[in-house]
Amino acid sequence: MKKNGFTLAEVLITLTIIGVIATMTLPALMTNTQEQQAKTGLKKGINTLTEAAQLSQAIDGVGFADLTSANTTSSDIVANPSLYALLVLRTQYDPKKSGTGKLPIGQGASKSSDNYALFFRDGSAISFPATVTSTSNSGNVVEADGLPKGIRAVYDTNGLKGPNVISNCSKMLTGESAETSKDDGTPAGLASKCSTENRVIKDQFAIRLRGGFAVPNSSAARWAFEN
Numbered sequence: 218m219k220k221n222g223f224t225l226a227e228v229l230i231t232l233t234i235i236g237v238i239a240t241m242t243l244p245a246l247m248t249n250t251q252e253q254q255a256k257t258g259l260k261k262g263i264n265t266l267t268e269a270a271q272l273s274q275a276i277d278g279v280g281f282a283d284l285t286s287a288n289t290t291s292s293d294i295v296a297n298p299s300l301y302a303l304l305v306l307r308t309q310y311d312p313k314k315s316g317t318g319k320l321p322i323g324q325g326a327s328k329s330s331d332n333y334a335l336f337f338r339d340g341s342a343i344s345f346p347a348t349v350t351s352t353s354n355s356g357n358v359v360e361a362d363g364l365p366k367g368i369r370a371v372y373d374t375n376g377l378k379g380p381n382v383i384s385n386c387s388k389m390l391t392g393e394s395a396e397t398s399k400d401d402g403t404p405a406g407l408a409s410k411c412s413t414e415n416r417v418i419k420d421q422f423a424i425r426l427r428g429g430f431a432v433p434n435s436s437a438a439r440w441a442f443e444n
Contacts, residue, residue, distance in 0.1 A: 252418045256441045258374025259422050262341055263442060266431035269307035274429050281426040282365045284351040289333050300345060304335050311336040320344045321381040322371055336376055345370040367427030374420045382419035384437040386411035411440040
């Protein structure tokens with residue numbers, strides 16, 4: 218009886234082809250998975266921060282636009298209406314990790330002693346200037362939508378874990394040149410061009426805390442939140 222089967226050469230050729238296909242597709246799959254995780258983390262963080270502000274407004278009468286203190290030690294929001302007090306009282310934060318200079322921000326992962334980092338129990342974190350108040354950061358400037366400009370901050374979806382890079386849409390495309398930079402380093406000329414070709418979605422996002430809301434504060438953050 219004749220037995221049919223594959224020769225050793227045929228098996229090796231097949232395995233080689235599978236290996237080549239895997240090498241070509243795995244990086245794209247990993248990038249897409251990481252991007253989806255970052256998007257989900259940002260949406261969760263913005264919802265958490267918005268709920269914290271609205272809860273604080275309802276209970277304490279203090280929202281993001283009412284923060285006149287830069288205190289980062291007292292949780293007495295009446296005596297010290299600070300961003301620190303609002304987040305400590307109205308979120309699930311981790312007091313053991315929080316403090317100044319604790320979170321690396323941006324490409325190069327540098328730790329700034331001027332920034333206060335508050336870590337949440339789900340592993341995410343928010344970093345903001347330790348001396349910030351709603352008025353010192355143009356929080357009293359009302360924009361076209363009727364909300365104050367708000368406090369600039371960086372939300373990190375996975376805290377101290379890498380890569381600690383701010384998401385952006387500043388990868389230069391052929392024929393384009395950089396113009397005035399925005400908060401996240403995105404050249405002004407690329408602000409509306411957050412596409413697959415120039416989009417870099419990592420673990421950190423520029424956000425603003427405005428009135429009773431947390432909102433995206435860069436083209437990359439807006440893309441991640443809306444998609």
